[in-house]
Amino acid sequence: MADIALAPAPQTVTSPCISLTKGVAKVKRRNTTVLVSPEDGKSLRISKPAEALIPLLAEGTDRATLMQTLAERYPGTPRVTRQLDRFLNQLREAGLLETDTLTRPESPKNGKRVAKIAIFDMDPPANMIARAIRALPTGLAWGILAAMLGGAILAIILLAVGPRFPHPSEFVTGFHVAGALIYALVGVPLHEFAHAVACRLAGGKVGRAGIVAHGFVPGPYVETSGLYLVRNRWRRFAVPAAGPAVDLMAAGIGAAMILLAADPEGAIAHIGQTLMLVSLLFLVLNINPFMPSDGSHMVEALLDDELARKSALRLRGSPLSDRRDVAFYRAYASGYVQGLVCLMWFWWF
Incomplete structure (x- = not known):
């Protein structure tokens, strides 16, 4: 199957509750897993440890349960708290996370609204x-x-x-x-x-x-x-x-x-x-690679990584994107700038 429905409907869970937004699907691509919102196409590539948390997030859970699950499945992993917070923030930025009453009580809906x-x-x-x-x-x-x-x-x-x-x-x-x-x-x-x-x-x-x-x-x-x-x-x-x-x-x-x-x-x-x-x-x-454009989406499709642009534009990249994919995207961005400069130089002068 290409996708698996994860969050058919929000459920009542003891507060504070952290859960995926309604309708989020899990899609398998190559050796990675991508979470996608069918409503607007927003997506996030997730790591193997993060994949273990998806069933809990689909039902609705709390931070303590997520921490315990990571500790049991990956004992000895350093900085578990920091890694969990980073993953939840990535879900929130992608608009795939419902209200997190522990960290974002003022936000009834995560993600930016576009008119x-x-x-x-x-x-x-x-x-x-x-x-x-x-x-x-x-x-x-x-x-x-x-x-x-x-x-x-x-x-x-x-x-x-x-x-x-x-x-x-x-x-x-x-x-x-x-x-x-x-x-x-x-x-x-x-x-x-x-x-x-x-x-x-x-x-x-x-x-x-x-x-x-x-x-x-x-x-x-x-x-x-x-x-x-x-x-x-x-x-x-x-x-x-x-x-x-x-x-x-x-x-x-x-x-x-x-x-x-x-x-x-x-x-x-x-x-x-x-x-x-x-x-x-x-x-x-x-075709510019620095904004969410046709060009960035073209390269992300080829790399099978919807986070390629964001990962490549960060100085340290992203642990959720393959280093080779980040290097390829940066090469594309560099080639775009150099090609544009050369074109304008010869055309103008």
Whole structure:
């Protein structure tokens, strides 16, 4: 089985009570175990000692019982109290722990709340397109995708080696509102829709789409929390990768508009220029490894570790992430920064 339901319903336990939130599931991946909340997809990779505490937390328990269980199963383990507190804090930060009356009496719900406005159900159209794609021969479907991505890359390369390649400063001096509107009204919805279709193709469920507020900055979202049930890492990788693929194709369309425009200084060329630069800007932002982004989710899917980003960005890493995974993620982050600096250096100068 891919997952095991752990906390079907909260139970009455002598206070102070520590328990998992309702519906948390335990998923086996490679040699590790991941706790996942089906409601929002929040997850946490746990260690072997921590796994022994899950049945107790599923029923509801207290700190003394957890300490006793660890001491009996792993006698002689140093700093048991510190390790238990760290594990409970990780559960709390991931939003997988119910009210802990001993340590957080003022917090009725653990985890940060994010303002979301659901607009419509994305599953029916995503499922329809996914079925149409499945009806195609596998080779043909992959061929179409390769042709679209390859065409976009080719258009950008041809523009880059020619005299019409825009300077980054032309993002401001040659800005055309129509190019930005095309990306905002067409590119952004297609970006999110691509996530939904890829999730359906991978075998995951898709929820509603809408607007989510990250601090003061609103942005679109689509619910793909059921993706945790997909065990194949490459299928999970394809879901976040679908969005940047759309950004790349949008940039390719913008580059083609510049190449095919009869007048290099005409409206078509400036619209294509703005579309390409805006698409490339959002592509770079979407694959950045330092924020919860498509790029970080892609690498975490490949590593089978939802904590890879947080572990890698800590100076000492995390005991719940493999050292090789942390090293790989840090190499990706370093390569991202170096590649971005080199690109801007050669492009600007």
